[in-house]
Structure formats: structure tokens, C-alpha cells
Amino acid sequence: MTARTDAFGATTHDVDDDTPVLNAVGGDWDDLVDEATALHEERIVVNMGPQHPSTHGVLRLILELDGETVTEARAGIGYLHTGIEKNMEFRTWTQGVTFCTRMDYVMPLFNEAVYCLSVEKLLGITDQIPARAQAIRVLLMELNRITSHLVCLATGGMEMGATTVMTIGFRERERILRIFEAITGLRMNHAYIRPGGVASDLPAGTIDQVRENLPLVRKGIGELEALLNENPVLKGRMCDVGYLDLTGCMALGMTGPVLRATGLPHDLRKSDPYCGYETYDFEVPVRDTSDAYARYRLRVDEMYQSLRIVEQVIQRLDENPGPVMVEDKKIAWPAQLAVGSDGQGNSLDHIREIMGESMESLIHHFKLVTEGFRVPPGQAYAAIESPKGELGCHTVSDGGTRPYRAHFRDPSFNNLQAVAAMAEGGSVADVIVAVASIDPVMGGVDR
Amino acid sequence: MSDDKKPDAPSAEATTTDAVTPGELVETTTVGEPIKIAERKGMFGSSLGNDTSGYGGLNRPVFFPGTAGKPYGGYFDALTDALEVALARNGGSYEVAVERVVVDRGELTLFVPREQLPLVARTLRDEPTLRFEQCLSVSGVHYPQDTDRELHAVYHFVSITNGSKRVRVEVAVPDSDPHLPSIVETYPGVDWHERETWDMFGIIFDGHPALTRILMPDDWPGHPQRKDYPLGGIPVEYKGATVPPPSDRRSYK
Numbered sequence: 001m002t003a004r005t006d007a008f009g010a011t012t013h014d015v016d017d018d019t020p021v022l023n024a025v026g027g028d029w030d031d032l033v034d035e036a037t038a039l040h041e042e043r044i045v046v047n048m049g050p051q052h053p054s055t056h057g058v059l060r061l062i063l064e065l066d067g068e069t070v071t072e073a074r075a076g077i078g079y080l081h082t083g084i085e086k087n088m089e090f091r092t093w094t095q096g097v098t099f100c101t102r103m104d105y106v107m108p109l110f111n112e113a114v115y116c117l118s119v120e121k122l123l124g125i126t127d128q129i130p131a132r133a134q135a136i137r138v139l140l141m142e143l144n145r146i147t148s149h150l151v152c153l154a155t156g157g158m159e160m161g162a163t164t165v166m167t168i169g170f171r172e173r174e175r176i177l178r179i180f181e182a183i184t185g186l187r188m189n190h191a192y193i194r195p196g197g198v199a200s201d202l203p204a205g206t207i208d209q210v211r212e213n214l215p216l217v218r219k220g221i222g223e224l225e226a227l228l229n230e231n232p233v234l235k236g237r238m239c240d241v242g243y244l245d246l247t248g249c250m251a252l253g254m255t256g257p258v259l260r261a262t263g264l265p266h267d268l269r270k271s272d273p274y275c276g277y278e279t280y281d282f283e284v285p286v287r288d289t290s291d292a293y294a295r296y297r298l299r300v301d302e303m304y305q306s307l308r309i310v311e312q313v314i315q316r317l318d319e320n321p322g323p324v325m326v327e328d329k330k331i332a333w334p335a336q337l338a339v340g341s342d343g344q345g346n347s348l349d350h351i352r353e354i355m356g357e358s359m360e361s362l363i364h365h366f367k368l369v370t371e372g373f374r375v376p377p378g379q380a381y382a383a384i385e386s387p388k389g390e391l392g393c394h395t396v397s398d399g400g401t402r403p404y405r406a407h408f409r410d411p412s413f414n415n416l417q418a419v420a421a422m423a424e425g426g427s428v429a430d431v432i433v434a435v436a437s438i439d440p441v442m443g444g445v446d447r
Numbered sequence: 448m449s450d451d452k453k454p455d456a457p458s459a460e461a462t463t464t465d466a467v468t469p470g471e472l473v474e475t476t477t478v479g480e481p482i483k484i485a486e487r488k489g490m491f492g493s494s495l496g497n498d499t500s501g502y503g504g505l506n507r508p509v510f511f512p513g514t515a516g517k518p519y520g521g522y523f524d525a526l527t528d529a530l531e532v533a534l535a536r537n538g539g540s541y542e543v544a545v546e547r548v549v550v551d552r553g554e555l556t557l558f559v560p561r562e563q564l565p566l567v568a569r570t571l572r573d574e575p576t577l578r579f580e581q582c583l584s585v586s587g588v589h590y591p592q593d594t595d596r597e598l599h600a601v602y603h604f605v606s607i608t609n610g611s612k613r614v615r616v617e618v619a620v621p622d623s624d625p626h627l628p629s630i631v632e633t634y635p636g637v638d639w640h641e642r643e644t645w646d647m648f649g650i651i652f653d654g655h656p657a658l659t660r661i662l663m664p665d666d667w668p669g670h671p672q673r674k675d676y677p678l679g680g681i682p683v684e685y686k687g688a689t690v691p692p693p694s695d696r697r698s699y700k
Contacts, residue, residue, distance in 0.1 A: 083671065083678075086676075086678055252636040253634065253636025253637070255583075377484075378511060378512055378551050379551075379601070380552050381554060394603065398509045405589075407587075409603070414640070416639075446662055
């Protein structure tokens with residue numbers, strides 16, 4: 001048989017000569033089952049995905065089934081590989097933000113933040129970042145943590161057939177996306193956090209918008225809790241499903257909610273603070289049942305803690321009008337961009353200066369914007385606590401204006417390895433719950 | 448670090464050595480000669496040779512930070528000392544296993560010869576004073592001009608028990624013999640990371656349970672993250688048909 005007719009290579013690999021092989025690509029399931037029954041062969045390999053509504057994008061799960069029980073599970077990835085890391089080597093350090101924000105599109109601001117922290121470490125300007133820029137980063141990251149957890153719960157609920165969870169989750173997420181749109185101009189793929197600070201200051205009125213929406217979001221999360229926490233159907237689906245204990249987490253390099261659901265309070269915001277997290281008052285929630293239900297409850301707890309941080313940070317932003325970009329003019333974006341009365345993001349003062357007053361300013365602007373700043377040779381690794389676990393960025397510079405290498409340690413990429421440990425021995429329906437409890441986003445996994 | 452930052456500071460070791468805050472530059476007393484790793488040509492480093500800046504003839508060496516001398520600062524001294532003792536106990540030798548120590552930008556990098564990597568990894572994980580429970584990532588870097596050390600595999604370890612301490616281990620292999628022992632046996636979590644590094648750089652991890660491509664298609668030729676691999680311009684074969692690269696699809700180009 002040629003590869004053309006046997007698309008999955010089922011007849012060419014790992015098969016004993018006397019094992020009958022049925023290759024089902026479409027057709028009537030009942031016919032296949034009848035045929036399999038006639039052959040007394042119970043072992044069925046099912047390709048779940050890559051196009052499947054409950055695999056979080058384009059995840060391919062290869063499940064070996066014995067009846068309804070999963071005896072072996074493997075995850076196949078790479079269907080969303082877009083070469084972001086390679087592309088970043090061909091753009092300036094500042095332009096890199098625009099690429100990496102597209103990796104895990106559910107937590108774009110974390111991708112930007114970790115990349116910028118890594119570049120700032122390479123530049124040696126970590127302690128020169130203005131406090132207001134750090135506070136804005138914290139504000140955006142914590143709001144983004146809430147949206148990411150809401151997406152996890154909403155899609156996870158929908159995969160179990162609970163559409164109300166989905167509608168509530170996305171309704172609350174929408175409130176925060178509107179805040180993002182007001183601040184960065186976009187609902188996702190913001191490219192707002194830049195090496196040295198953030199692209200522009202908060203537009204007028206956004207703090208009030210955050211303040212107005214916080215109680216509403218809190219109420220919405222409360223609604224989710226009232227609907228789900230003691231819901232017998234949900235508990236029946238989630239309790240003791242997708243179990244992975246602390247030993248398993250440590251061996252597989254798991255971080256984030258999966259690790260904290262085993263009872264270990266490991267959170268980089270506490271153990272390795274960045275962006276001034278050590279100055280905020282919050283707790284690291286933990287659960288100890290190590291199952292999908294624990295991870296769900298933990299995410300809800302974390303959302304409340306994020307709201308707590310947001311309340312503190314908007315207080316500080318009120319008090320601190322300071323700059324939002326590092327002072328060094330060799331690194332900082334030349335224009336102080338702000339939304340003007342015409343609704344456009346130009347800085348008329350800056351245009352007057354470079355076009356009408358100072359030739360040197362024009363040259364400086366041109367050099368910095370087209371060529372970019374240079375970063376001293378060496379390498380750096382920055383890590384932050386993303387909603388899914390440790391998000392790391394390893395950047396290497398050769399002294400030029402573009403990254404020599406940018407590598408992202410995406411938590412979803414690492415955590416997806418645990419699918420086999422979580423799903424094997426359970427039923428097919430539990431695979432969906434286990435995968436949803438890891439909260440993988442394929443944009444980040446495949447990069 | 449204050450006490451309230453770690454809700455369950457797990458051991459006494461965590462408090463005996465003071466941690467370095469991320470980003471803090473550790474000033475080492477003696478630093479060896481910087482290591483020349485490449486030479487940059489031109490102003491913008493255009494790979495096509497069409498540097499229009501007028502500086503196309505520029506040749507500038509790229510120097511990476513040199514070997515650090517003791518004391519390294521922060522917890523790095525305690526870490527390397529503990530590693531030295533533990534390696535000796537495990538039948539290894541620190542002088543052999545760590546060929547170079549670099550302290551740069553508040554981060555500790557140990558350069559390890561490839562045959563010593565499994566021993567170093569196991570020691571980092573099992574030694575109580577080190578206890579690096581997790582290997583977070585394996586990242587490849589390609590330095591085409593670093594003769595006989597073209598391909599680097601960079602491992603990042605974290606010790607949660609000892610208060611989120613970090614160490615980077617870097618292993619260099621020649622392009623002509625890109626073999627490296629796998630550490631999946633010690634850290635099962637690096638399985639996919641090593642597969643990605645094989646996929647993107649062509650570093651062969653000996654002893655890996657299933658070293659196959661992970662992001663690129665199984666039959667893909669070449670390793671895309673290498674410096675000599677172009678960005679774009681590669682036709683893709685799909686189900687017998689050939690899809691030209693986007694830059695070649697238009698007749699009016």
C-alpha cells in the first residue's frame with residue numbers, strides 16, 4: 001500500500017504481520033465497529049484532532065482505546081508552527097514585541113512582558129524602568145491573567161457541554177478586552193509593552209474605566225462560582241480526573257496552576273519577583289487534590305487575587321504621573337505618543353521638533369526607528385509567572401540591532417507533555433477534561 | 448528577601464545564602480579575556496550583502512563575556528562549591544566537568560563538555576544542597592563562526608526548594624559531529640525540548656527515547672533555526688502538489 005492511500009501510515013509501522021488493520025477515514029462508525037467486532041480486535045487507535053472542537057486549536061491527540069478506556073495517549077503538535085523565533089532574528093529588538101505577542105494569543109501581554117524583561121536584562125537597564133511603566137505592566141498582566149483564566153474556564157466548560165459557563169466567561173472577558181482596547185488600541189496582539197517601558201501612557205479615563213469594571217468582573221466570577229463550585233455534574237466530570245501529583249509535576253517540569261493544584265505554592269511573583277511584584281499585597285492560592293477540579297478552583301482563586309493586585313495598582317497609578325519609558329534617549333522610543341484630539345496616535349510636538357526645528361532630532365529619530373538600538377553581546381533568561389506557568393525568554397545578542405536568538409519557554413509546550421500521564425487509564429471523555437485543565441494554547445505551544 | 452515573600456520557605460539552606468535579585472549585575476573581581484565568538488560584517492548585518500549604509504566593509508568582532516574569577520557573588524559561590532564537592536563524591540571532577548564559568552548580567556553559566564552533561568545534570572538534581580528539581584528548557588543557538596563549537600545547547604535549571612535559584616548549563620558541539628547525550632533520563636520534562644532542539648538545529652540527543660521532529664513536518668529537510676537556513680523562500684510540498692513560497696506566487700513581482 002502506498003502512502004497516498006494510507007495517509008496515516010497505519011499499515012507501515014509498528015504492526016505485526018498477523019494484526020488486522022482497519023483504517024477509518026470517514027464513513028459510518030457503526031460499520032467499522034461491526035467489522036472490528038467480527039475480527040475480535042478491540043484495540044482502536046483514534047486520531048483526535050488536529051481539527052476538533054475540543055482540542056484548543058490544532059492539537060492532535062493520538063489515543064489508543066480499549067473499548068472506552070484510553071490505554072495510550074500521545075500528543076502531536078506543530079500544526080500552528082509559524083516560525084516566530086526565526087522571524088524575530090530578522091527584525092529589530094523593538095519590532096520583536098510585535099512577533100512574540102502573537103505566540104500565546106490568550107496571554108499576549110505576558111509574552112511581551114517576558115521578552116522585554118529579557119531584553120532589558122541584556123541592556124542592563126532593569127532598574128532604570130520607571131515605576132509607572134512597571135505599574136502599567138502589572139495592571140495589564142493581572143487583567144490579562146483574568147482573561148486567560150476566563151477563557152480556560154469558558155472553553156473548558158463548553159467542551160464539557162456547559163454553554164452558560166462559556167457565555168458568562170466570554171462576557172466578563174469582554175469587559176477587560178474593552179479596557180485593553182482603550183489602553184493599547186487593540187483587543188489582542190497589542191505590542192504595547194516595549195523594551196524600556198511601555199509604548200505610550202494610559203489615555204485619560206482608563207483608570208476610571210478599570211475602576212468601574214472591577215466590581216462587575218468580580219460579580220461575574222462570583223456567578224461562575226455559584227454555578228460551578230458545587231455543581232454535581234461538574235464535580236462528577238472533574239473530581240479525580242486528570243490527576244497528576246507533585247512528583248509527576250516535578251519530573252515533567254510542570255509549573256503554574258497544575259503545580260499549585262498539588263499543594264506547592266510556587267509562584268515566580270513571590271519567589272523571583274519582577275516588575276515590582278514584591279511591593280503588592282497578594283496571596284498564592286493552592287489546592288491539594290491534584291485533579292482537574294482543583295485546577296478549576298485554583299484559577300478562580302487566582303482571579304480574585306489578580307483583582308486584588310489591580311485594585312492596588314490603580315491606586316498607585318493615580319499617585320504616580322511619572323514617565324512610562326526609560327530616560328536613556330538611545331533606547332527610548334523618540335516620540336511621546338499619545339492619542340490626540342483628532343483620535344490619532346501622533347505626537348504633534350514631536351513632529352514639529354523633528355520636521356521644523358532640529359535636524360539632529362530627525363537623524364536620531366530615523367536611526368532609532370529604522371535601525372534600532374544596539375544591545376551588548378551576551379545572553380539573558382527572564383522568567384515570569386504567566387497564567388499557565390513559567391514563561392521564560394532566552395535572548396542572545398551579538399551586539400547588533402536585532403536578536404541573535406530569541407527562544408521562548410512556553411508553559412503550554414512543556415505542560416502538554418503531561419497529557420499521557422493524565423489521560424492514560426481514564427475514559428475518552430476524561431481526556432477532554434484533562435487537556436482543558438492544562439489550558440494549552442497552541443499558538444504558544446507551536447510558536 | 449523578607450520572610451513574607453515565601454509562604455513556605457522549605458529548608459534552612461534557602462536562608463543561608465542570599466539570593467541575587469533578577470537583573471542585578473553581579474560584579475566579579477576578575478574577569479578573563481572576552482571570548483570572540485563571531486565577526487560581524489557591515490552595518491546592519493544584511494545576509495544578502497545589499498548593505499546600502501555605506502559601511503558594508505566594516506568588520507567587527509563579537510566578544511562574549513569571558514571566564515569569571517572567584518568570588519562570583521550572590522549564591523553562585525556556594526552553588527559551584529557544592530557542585531564541586533558533589534561531583535567528587537559521584538566519581539567526577541569539577542575541573543573536568545566545568546570547563547568555564549561565566550557570570551554575566553546576574554546569571555551563572557556553566558560550560559560543560561558534552562560527555563559530562565549527564566553526570567552534571569544528575570548531580571544538580573540529586574545533591575541536597577543543589578536540588579535543581581526542574582530543567583525548564585533546552586534552547587539551541589547556532590554560532591557558525593565558532594569553529595568546532597558551532598551548535599550550543601543551553602539548559603536552564605531552577606531549584607524551587609532552595610528558593611528559586613537558577614543556573615544555566617551550556618554545551619557546545621561541532622557541526623560535523625552534533626551528538627549530545629540526552630538528559631531525558633534525569634529530567635523527563637525535557638523530552639519535547641530536546642526534540643524541538645533537534646528539529647530546529649539538528650543537534651542529535653543520544654539516548655532520547657524518540658528523537659523525532661516535533662514542530663516541523665516529519666519529512667522536512669533541514670533545520671530551520673540554523674543561521675544558514677533562509678527565512679522564507681522555501682516551497683512546500685503538500686499531498687503531491689508544490690506550493691511556492693509567498694514571494695514567488697505573484698507574476699507581477
